Amino acid sequence: MPAELLSLFPLQPAAETVFPDETATAEEAIVSPVAAAAALAPRLFGQAASSDQPGGFPKEEFQWLRAAGLLTAPLAHKLGGADLMRPAYTLDLLHTLKHIGRGNLAVGRVYEGHANALQLLQRYGRPAQVQQWAANARAGHLFGVWNTEAQDGVWLEPLAGGRYRLHGSKTFGSGAGQLTRPLITGKLPDGGWQMFVLPTDQQPTAIDPSFWQPLGMQATASFRVDLTNAEIGPDDLLGQPGDYYQQPAFSGGAIRFAAVQLGGAEAVFDETRRFLRATGRTDDPYQRMRLGEMAVLIESGNLWLRGAADHAARPEADADATVAYANMVRTAIEEICLKTLLLAERCVGARGLLRPEPFERLHRDLTHYLRQPAPDAALADAGRFVLQQPSPAYSLWKDE
Known part of the structure; x- marks a missing residue:
């Protein structure tokens, strides 16, 4: 290693x-x-x-x-x-x-x-x-979070005693068959969006593995899960309707998956360097240039993580600023990862992309994981926020 x-x-x-x-x-x-x-x-x-x-x-x-x-x-x-x-x-x-x-x-x-x-x-x-x-x-x-759904989304049928019967399915249920306490969202009769925790080791669910035929991230087991006929009680309900989408926690959480993605880019960097050393190609000036570019990219990602942490520690930061900063972090790290993958491909060539070298798997997994929802909207939201601010660039994100 x-x-x-x-x-x-x-x-x-x-x-x-x-x-x-x-x-x-x-x-x-x-x-x-x-x-x-x-x-x-x-x-x-x-x-x-x-x-x-x-x-x-x-x-x-x-x-x-x-x-x-x-x-x-x-x-x-x-x-x-x-x-x-x-x-x-x-x-x-x-x-x-x-x-x-x-x-x-x-x-x-x-x-x-x-x-x-x-x-x-x-x-x-x-x-x-x-x-x-x-x-x-x-x-x-x-535990885990299952929120994504298609047309047959989850809804809660009221029963006596504050209990509910579940109907419908969730898609992209990562860890399906392995998570025993997924946090799930579903629609109430009045249209409210309610969180609940389902003990899947005690309640019936039907898993459809055929849904998950991905480019990468195969091992996440992100299957379709049909919750129909499972039942929950008052103690399984979490919070109030609408709490799941409270800002800035909902969008601000993007910094977490961005950190995982950056870890994938670091693995690509490490394996590229190992491959070049093993094949005796470290004296090539173009390989050195590419590794230099990759090092700049990776360290830029680490600085974005530090910025995200600094922002999170600011008690005076408002929700809009936190969401905008998180959207910048996820955008920047996505670009860092994509550029790192491209440079790594050029470094290792076709030979490096053959199994059992890990690049093929790393490339598939990272490419797939980078496809988070609404990337353009995330960047546009950051732009909307900065356009509304009177502060100069140096003090947009902190008071000086």
Whole structure:
């Protein structure tokens, strides 16, 4: 496995950070999720090809994440986690996601959904619900978010006693068949959009793997899931109708998947460098030029992650500014990843794109994962925001 790119351009000593529990002694301090993810990345990378197949899922890899404490890391300290979703720890969250993506983009995609779900549960759940779902996470249950749907979307039929029967399907249900506590959205009779958590180990669901015939990210198992005839009760409902789309959390979360994507670009960089060394092509001036370009791109992405973290830590930032900044981050990192892929192709040539070299899989996975919804609208929203601001460019995103 090639040396980590992080060692070339260290942004901060994040891998040495610890998250102390306010009620714990120094000896009981919680080890940084960044360090755990960085240590796990080479192992994830080495295993990635085995689950890269139709219907595959990185089951063993998620056991490794559980053992490393990463599945509980998004929980607050008092719930047994590392409080990774606290705004002050945003850079550590992004670095954790990046390292997991560097190891395996499919694992990173599912883990990002797990972290997102735990964040939403802690934000909108009632105290008893949060305690229960945190206990589920500590017991090893995998969470995620299923929101995308087609014409046969999910709706809730009211029953007696505050219960509901579910009807309809979700598409792109990442981790289908593996997630036991997906956070799902559905339509109420009055048109409201309600979140709920479905214990899929207790309720019937029908999975359609034929839906998922992707270019890449095969191992995310993003199948169509039919929830018809499953039932939920009042304790399964999360928050109020419409909470899921509250800003800036909804659009601002784009920085998380951008961090995973940047991890994929780092893997491409590392493998390109390894390939050139192995084939004795490091003295070629054009290869050196391309690697220089790639290094600039990767470090630019890391600086965008730092900017996103700095912005998240600003208590005075308004929702529009946070959404606009997140949209710039996802746009910039998408371009960084696409340019990195192009340069890597030119570096390794046709020979490097043959299996068992990892470029073919990395290229498919990263290209597919970059196709996040509404990229043009995201960039236009950032433009709308800056056009409305009276501040000069140097102070658009911070007060000086």
